[in-house]
Amino acid sequence: MKKPLIVQKFGGTSVGSIERIENVAEQIIKAKNDGNQVVVVVSAMSGETNRLMDLAKQVDDVPCARELDVLLSSGEQVSMALLAMMLSKLGHPARSLTGGQAHIITDGQHNDATIKHIDTKVIKDLLAQEQIVIVAGFQGINDNGDITTLGRGGSDTSAVVLAGALAADECQIFTDVDGVYTSDPRVVPSAQKMEVIDFPSMTEMARKGAKVLHLPCVEFAWSNNLPLRVLSSFTPSQGTLVTGDIGDKPVVGIAIQREMSLIHIDNTYLSSVQKQCQMLGIAIWNVIEHPERAGIVIKRDANAKLSLVFGDKIRNSEEVSLLTTVGLQAKGLKDHAHELLCQQDVSVSHISTTDRTLVFVVLPNCVDKAANILHDAYITESEAFDCQQKHAFLD
Amino acid sequence: MKKPLIVQKFGGTSVGSIERIENVAEQIIKAKNDGNQVVVVVSAMSGETNRLMDLAKQVDDVPCARELDVLLSSGEQVSMALLAMMLSKLGHPARSLTGGQAHIITDGQHNDATIKHIDTKVIKDLLAQEQIVIVAGFQGINDNGDITTLGRGGSDTSAVVLAGALAADECQIFTDVDGVYTSDPRVVPSAQKMEVIDFPSMTEMARKGAKVLHLPCVEFAWSNNLPLRVLSSFTPSQGTLVTGDIGDKPVVGIAIQREMSLIHIDNTYLSSVQKQCQMLGIAIWNVIEHPERAGIVIKRDANAKLSLVFGDKIRNSEEVSLLTTVGLQAKGLKDHAHELLCQQDVSVSHISTTDRTLVFVVLPNCVDKAANILHDAYITESEAFDCQQKHAFLD
Numbered sequence: 001m002k003k004p005l006i007v008q009k010f011g012g013t014s015v016g017s018i019e020r021i022e023n024v025a026e027q028i029i030k031a032k033n034d035g036n037q038v039v040v041v042v043s044a045m046s047g048e049t050n051r052l053m054d055l056a057k058q059v060d061d062v063p064c065a066r067e068l069d070v071l072l073s074s075g076e077q078v079s080m081a082l083l084a085m086m087l088s089k090l091g092h093p094a095r096s097l098t099g100g101q102a103h104i105i106t107d108g109q110h111n112d113a114t115i116k117h118i119d120t121k122v123i124k125d126l127l128a129q130e131q132i133v134i135v136a137g138f139q140g141i142n143d144n145g146d147i148t149t150l151g152r153g154g155s156d157t158s159a160v161v162l163a164g165a166l167a168a169d170e171c172q173i174f175t176d177v178d179g180v181y182t183s184d185p186r187v188v189p190s191a192q193k194m195e196v197i198d199f200p201s202m203t204e205m206a207r208k209g210a211k212v213l214h215l216p217c218v219e220f221a222w223s224n225n226l227p228l229r230v231l232s233s234f235t236p237s238q239g240t241l242v243t244g245d246i247g248d249k250p251v252v253g254i255a256i257q258r259e260m261s262l263i264h265i266d267n268t269y270l271s272s273v274q275k276q277c278q279m280l281g282i283a284i285w286n287v288i289e290h291p292e293r294a295g296i297v298i299k300r301d302a303n304a305k306l307s308l309v310f311g312d313k314i315r316n317s318e319e320v321s322l323l324t325t326v327g328l329q330a331k332g333l334k335d336h337a338h339e340l341l342c343q344q345d346v347s348v349s350h351i352s353t354t355d356r357t358l359v360f361v362v363l364p365n366c367v368d369k370a371a372n373i374l375h376d377a378y379i380t381e382s383e384a385f386d387c388q389q390k391h392a393f394l395d
Numbered sequence: 396m397k398k399p400l401i402v403q404k405f406g407g408t409s410v411g412s413i414e415r416i417e418n419v420a421e422q423i424i425k426a427k428n429d430g431n432q433v434v435v436v437v438s439a440m441s442g443e444t445n446r447l448m449d450l451a452k453q454v455d456d457v458p459c460a461r462e463l464d465v466l467l468s469s470g471e472q473v474s475m476a477l478l479a480m481m482l483s484k485l486g487h488p489a490r491s492l493t494g495g496q497a498h499i500i501t502d503g504q505h506n507d508a509t510i511k512h513i514d515t516k517v518i519k520d521l522l523a524q525e526q527i528v529i530v531a532g533f534q535g536i537n538d539n540g541d542i543t544t545l546g547r548g549g550s551d552t553s554a555v556v557l558a559g560a561l562a563a564d565e566c567q568i569f570t571d572v573d574g575v576y577t578s579d580p581r582v583v584p585s586a587q588k589m590e591v592i593d594f595p596s597m598t599e600m601a602r603k604g605a606k607v608l609h610l611p612c613v614e615f616a617w618s619n620n621l622p623l624r625v626l627s628s629f630t631p632s633q634g635t636l637v638t639g640d641i642g643d644k645p646v647v648g649i650a651i652q653r654e655m656s657l658i659h660i661d662n663t664y665l666s667s668v669q670k671q672c673q674m675l676g677i678a679i680w681n682v683i684e685h686p687e688r689a690g691i692v693i694k695r696d697a698n699a700k701l702s703l704v705f706g707d708k709i710r711n712s713e714e715v716s717l718l719t720t721v722g723l724q725a726k727g728l729k730d731h732a733h734e735l736l737c738q739q740d741v742s743v744s745h746i747s748t749t750d751r752t753l754v755f756v757v758l759p760n761c762v763d764k765a766a767n768i769l770h771d772a773y774i775t776e777s778e779a780f781d782c783q784q785k786h787a788f789l790d
Binding site: 018021052055056058059060063064066067068070071073074075077078080081082084085086088089095096098100101145 | 413416447450451453454455458459461462463465466468469470472473475476477479480481483484490491493495496540541542
């Protein structure tokens, strides 16, 4: 029988020191000993990319994009070599591959390249020789053989695209948290780790502020029917499995997105501002169509850019946060949730819904309170309720 | 008319900081503005190779050789990218190439590879586009596409072999001294920088202890009829040109080699010890055939290895230095030089000659004094004498 193939991705913190590299090596060996073929994607050691970027900035404020990629890609070359050495020392033959050696072909967009194709023959040959294959994340080569890098979240992208190309059985993203939570546990103390989350819910959670997975990675995995698992590099656990097209929970989680701006616009300009935003590459998170209080919600750091273009058409802007309840029945909770928030003096600037989301635009200083209110009402309480029902049934 | 092509090699100290990289960039631009096509070979920034080696040693005392090459080769990737950025910033388009991208094909001997072939098409195409081409020194790839490194003196080797493959007009080795001296100026205050030195003399100087150029580089350049120039990265000067098959000076220089051992061996074992040394890869610098005082001279750090094998056949060993006078007439000075040294209480353990060398084996504590005596007699004095003759002739 063919062995299952898993792709494991370890970020910069996970390989940030020799001790941690040893810890990572042990996790890889465990997966191999469990009967899997293992391909590993690594980031640069934490701090390394910043160190290299500092050097580049000392040369030029806007360094030559091609050469910046040559520079930055050296970071993963260091971590992957150290990890392969560690595995060899522990008795498990391993081979490291740069983006180019792994035939990860990208477009030519230096510093923000997109993977076009991966020729997996080299990797498959090494797997057939029982090797553990370590691939540099975040990097590839273009058609000319120039080194390219993928931009933000690059190593996660490398891992899921590689897992897709290899038709892997699972792509495991090792990070500094031990899974996907029903909300940010630093804000909502009762937030719980999920064992499983469905792709559409995970997509909405990522889109609306959950930082644990990058949205494009979730979308790619979903469209390739590739199970994703988020788990901790430091604490052994099963983490959270992202899989399935339909979830069964009415409410899955509460996502928080801070540092947003609500831009009030004269209603007559709304559609032209929307068009202009598209041309400028500014993502609109919410559109508020209202004869007197029309507006859009964008990231705060895109605000200045927009003000430059629309000085006179923008009435004013205010800092806001977005609180998104995700789940099959989230939108049905609109009035009930609004009432709950009002009862506890959370002032809501705007409400919108989609098929699986209920979005409140609130002031930044009450988003944490609001998150706890909704989480307690629809996630903690509902599970307590489920529990009570079960107990009643069993008694 | 076709522009001259020069290859410039800059070592780790020359690119050890952003300021120094800027200084290097200015020297490259000067060469380009003087009408040359320029290919540059760089080492890793000074300290970087040690830093990487320390990381590897933390993983494993004897790190996996393949992965050590992956690790160490990242060092030149950093320096070449920074240099290319700097050149771009200063308005001169430049392109960096790893050993693999430059198609430097080596054998598979990780950590000590030999260049087999360089396909220069990529470099020539970039030169035709008026680009400055920066190539990572010290590295290549083997036939499988694995990264390899060349071992000691690797970047110098990269530079001369690349210059040979490109049929360059000159290969310039930038270093921390401003040329080749008649002897080590730290030892012999009257040592003079040479403007020109012939290949056979340079070969003997390098073989017998002059550190400024690695012997295999000189031999390669000589056999490829490639003019070499040694010059300072820090002080502008013409440096020293190494060229020509025959020198015209009776005595060219005095080379000093320290940290040697004179091993006394029973005469009957001499030939078997010589054979064994060859098998062990221990270089014999001198053989002393004598019924009672037979022996060989080897590097001190090979002594332990030899003792292990020949415990009982070795009578004793003593620390010595070698002092080699190089030049067409050096061997003819044997008796005169010996007398000079004896007059000044330098005790000589052994004397030998070759076509272009006169070698004294002396005690380490008198090699500096001996070097000054011979240098004064055959180089400083002889030039004073030449001068007097010229003056007499002109008067």
